Amino acid sequence: MNAVGNTSAPVYGIAAEFQCARDLYHAAQKIRDAGFQKWDVFSPFPIHGMDEAMGMKRSILGKVVFLGGLTGFLTAVTLEFGTSSFLYPLIVAGKPTNLFTVPAFFPIMFELTILLSAFTAVFGMLLMNGLPRLNHQLFNWDRFKLVTEDKFFVAIEAKDPQFSSRSVSDFLESLGGTHITTIHGD
Amino acid sequence: MSNPTATAEHNEPPTAEDKQLVRPPLVLNQRTMGWISSYISSIVEGKTPTWWYVSMAFTIPLTLLCLALLAYLISTGVGVWGNNHPVGWAWDITNFVFWIGIGHAGTLISAILFLTRQKWRTSINRAAEAMTLFAVVCAGIYPALHVGRVWMAWWLAPVPNANAIWQNFRSPLLWDVFAVSTYFTVSVLFWYTGLIPDLATLRDRCTTKIRKFIYGVLALGWRGGNRQWRHYEMAYLILAGLSTPLVLSVHSVVSFDFATSVVPGWHTTIFPPYFVAGAIFGGFAMVLTIMIPACAIYKPLHDLVTVNHVDKMCKIILLTGSIVGYAYLMELFIAWYSANPYERAAFWYRAFGPYWWAYWSMMFCNVVSPQFFWFKFFRTHLVWVWIIVQFPNMGMWFERFVIIATTLTRDFTPSAWGMFHPTWVDICTFIGTFGLFGTLFLLFIRFLPMICMFEVKAVLPEADPHHGEAHH
Numbered sequence: 001m002n003a004v005g006n007t008s009a010p011v012y013g014i015a016a017e018f019q020c021a022r023d024l025y026h027a028a029q030k031i032r033d034a035g036f037q038k039w040d041v042f043s044p045f046p047i048h049g050m051d052e053a054m055g056m057k058r059s060i061l062g063k064v065v066f067l068g069g070l071t072g073f074l075t076a077v078t079l080e081f082g083t084s085s086f087l088y089p090l091i092v093a094g095k096p097t098n099l100f101t102v103p104a105f106f107p108i109m110f111e112l113t114i115l116l117s118a119f120t121a122v123f124g125m126l127l128m129n130g131l132p133r134l135n136h137q138l139f140n141w142d143r144f145k146l147v148t149e150d151k152f153f154v155a156i157e158a159k160d161p162q163f164s165s166r167s168v169s170d171f172l173e174s175l176g177g178t179h180i181t182t183i184h185g186d
Numbered sequence: 187m188s189n190p191t192a193t194a195e196h197n198e199p200p201t202a203e204d205k206q207l208v209r210p211p212l213v214l215n216q217r218t219m220g221w222i223s224s225y226i227s228s229i230v231e232g233k234t235p236t237w238w239y240v241s242m243a244f245t246i247p248l249t250l251l252c253l254a255l256l257a258y259l260i261s262t263g264v265g266v267w268g269n270n271h272p273v274g275w276a277w278d279i280t281n282f283v284f285w286i287g288i289g290h291a292g293t294l295i296s297a298i299l300f301l302t303r304q305k306w307r308t309s310i311n312r313a314a315e316a317m318t319l320f321a322v323v324c325a326g327i328y329p330a331l332h333v334g335r336v337w338m339a340w341w342l343a344p345v346p347n348a349n350a351i352w353q354n355f356r357s358p359l360l361w362d363v364f365a366v367s368t369y370f371t372v373s374v375l376f377w378y379t380g381l382i383p384d385l386a387t388l389r390d391r392c393t394t395k396i397r398k399f400i401y402g403v404l405a406l407g408w409r410g411g412n413r414q415w416r417h418y419e420m421a422y423l424i425l426a427g428l429s430t431p432l433v434l435s436v437h438s439v440v441s442f443d444f445a446t447s448v449v450p451g452w453h454t455t456i457f458p459p460y461f462v463a464g465a466i467f468g469g470f471a472m473v474l475t476i477m478i479p480a481c482a483i484y485k486p487l488h489d490l491v492t493v494n495h496v497d498k499m500c501k502i503i504l505l506t507g508s509i510v511g512y513a514y515l516m517e518l519f520i521a522w523y524s525a526n527p528y529e530r531a532a533f534w535y536r537a538f539g540p541y542w543w544a545y546w547s548m549m550f551c552n553v554v555s556p557q558f559f560w561f562k563f564f565r566t567h568l569v570w571v572w573i574i575v576q577f578p579n580m581g582m583w584f585e586r587f588v589i590i591a592t593t594l595t596r597d598f599t600p601s602a603w604g605m606f607h608p609t610w611v612d613i614c615t616f617i618g619t620f621g622l623f624g625t626l627f628l629l630f631i632r633f634l635p636m637i638c639m640f641e642v643k644a645v646l647p648e649a650d651p652h653h654g655e656a657h658h
Binding site for chain 2: 028045062117129135
């Protein structure tokens with residue numbers, strides 16, 4: 001079995017290459033059924049149904065974005081009524097500034113809701129994915145660069161409670177993985 | 187399996203039921219995933235082609251012209267433009283609405299066609315989104331500069347100031363500030379989110395240290411694990427969901443600048459949908475104006491941006507152009523039906539006053555010219571498509587000119603009547619914004635993947651995890 005990275009550094013995990021989305025999908029189902037916890041499959045594009053094959057639930061990002069949107073909405077309400085009613089009361093078209101004149105305040109409430117939701121969606125996604133980062137142990141393996149081209153990979157991390165180099169590499173081989181490699185850190 | 191290649195692999199003759207399900211493939215010539223990465227990245231990685239330098243030799247001087255004239259405007263005053271009583275909004279707001287409208291097609295392709303699962307969008311969305319950003323950059327120049335004293339533009343922002351004055355949040359002009367700046371920010375976020383996996387592809391293909399550093403930083407450490415993809419896909423879906431009402435709101439808010447006034451010809455409830463349809467109409471014309479030459483230069487792109495794509499975009503132009511035509515006729519009908527003499531006079535003046543040529547140019551370009559797209563011949567011959575879409579490009583500019591300048595030249599009392607004449611600064615600044623737009627787009631083509639590689643890979647038949655398996 002190959003080893004990449006600094007071989008005296010701790011092992012990050014064992015990775016294997018697969019040739020197509022279908023093979024990766026079936027491999028993921030079997031790894032899930034074998035009860036592994038710390039592992040991931042890597043592909044050039046998102047694969048439909050892979051969350052289920054890996055036994056993962058729906059991303060919670062949507063709920064977080066709701067809170068972001070709510071923050072945006074409340075910011076707009078505070079900003080608009082705080083300034084137009086209290087700090088600098090302004091009579092427009094002979095109308096007071098109270099809840100009955102709210103329609104004219106809607107556009108900015110809407111825009112700020114969207115703006116903060118979008119920020120939450122993007123930065124929340126990055127945070128949940130542990131990004132941005134400049135390097136990762138997997139990048140020590142040159143073949144792994146093909147993951148953004150047309151190859152598919154599985155990596156089982158050493159942190160997994162069931163991890164042992166011999167059994168994991170045999171297991172990945174039995175799933176049809178090739179180029180099985182131990183990945184060390186730097 | 188509903189795709190022809192999958193059926194072919196089974197070596198079974200397709201049944202009658204299968205035949206009904208077969209759709210034309212989105213990517214022609216059975217291109218593989220490797221080819222898609224290699225070809226699209228090679229555009230960015232290869233030697234800079236001569237045509238690129240030649241094009242830049244045109245666009246950079248125009249950009250500099252635009253910047254120089256803006257410096258002239260700031261240093262001298264807004265009087266260097268032809269805006270004057272009674273036409274206080276003239277070419278500046280015409281050009282603002284023109285450019286911001288162009289941006290809308292990009293968001294429509296990236297967001298609305300995503301939500302409606304129109305998979306053909308994958309090969310055009312990246313370039314269309316880039317077009318959106320650059321068009322909004324060009325648009326933003328005008329409202330920022332037409333305030334006259336640009337160094338006071340920060341008064342638009344709701345921040346405490348020494349006079350303890352706050353903004354009027356019930357003014358459509360302030361809605362516009364929020365709508366356009368939100369639109370630009372969200373478009374940047376959407377575009378960049380879509381770029382991350384493709385920047386990772388460029389990073390992984392790099393051969394030089396500098397490129398590896400730049401693309402490595404820009405790719406943010408993307409690895410393509412499913413634990414990343416699942417949040418990524420959710421974020422993309424949410425952004426599409428947010429951008430859809432956003433894009434509809436932006437041009438609606440732009441139309442409120444007019445519709446909430448009491449000026450005859452502007453004070454109409456039809457404006458928001460009519461502006462949005464017009465924006466999509468003009469924007470798709472601009473997408474085709476750019477994409478057809480880009481694919482003519484990079485010929486293998488015809489396997490990704492196929493005639494089928496062009497055909498669909500032409501149909502959208504036909505649909506939105508007809509909506510715009512309906513709106514024009516409905517405006518005339520309501521002007522007559524309202525029995526309001528000022529409203530009737532405003533529309534009579536548009537069609538038969540001294541700006542009749544602008545009105546009839548608009549009518550021809552926006553209502554008559556897209557009707558050619560009823561015929562498949564005109565939708566599928568790229569040269570014809572390119573020629574025909576130049577009319578919507580021009581027509582949408584005339585539309586905004588007709589709405590703004592023609593309306594303002596006739597006030598309620600004849601003593602306040604007057605004509606608008608653009609100055610050379612007006613004209614050259616507008617030409618200069620095309621240079622800016624072109625320069626930004628050329629830089630984009632040169633340094634970033636102009637087609638969304640990972641999404642195109644995902645619509646290939648072999649991307650399906652059940653590809654080649656029996657029906658289930």
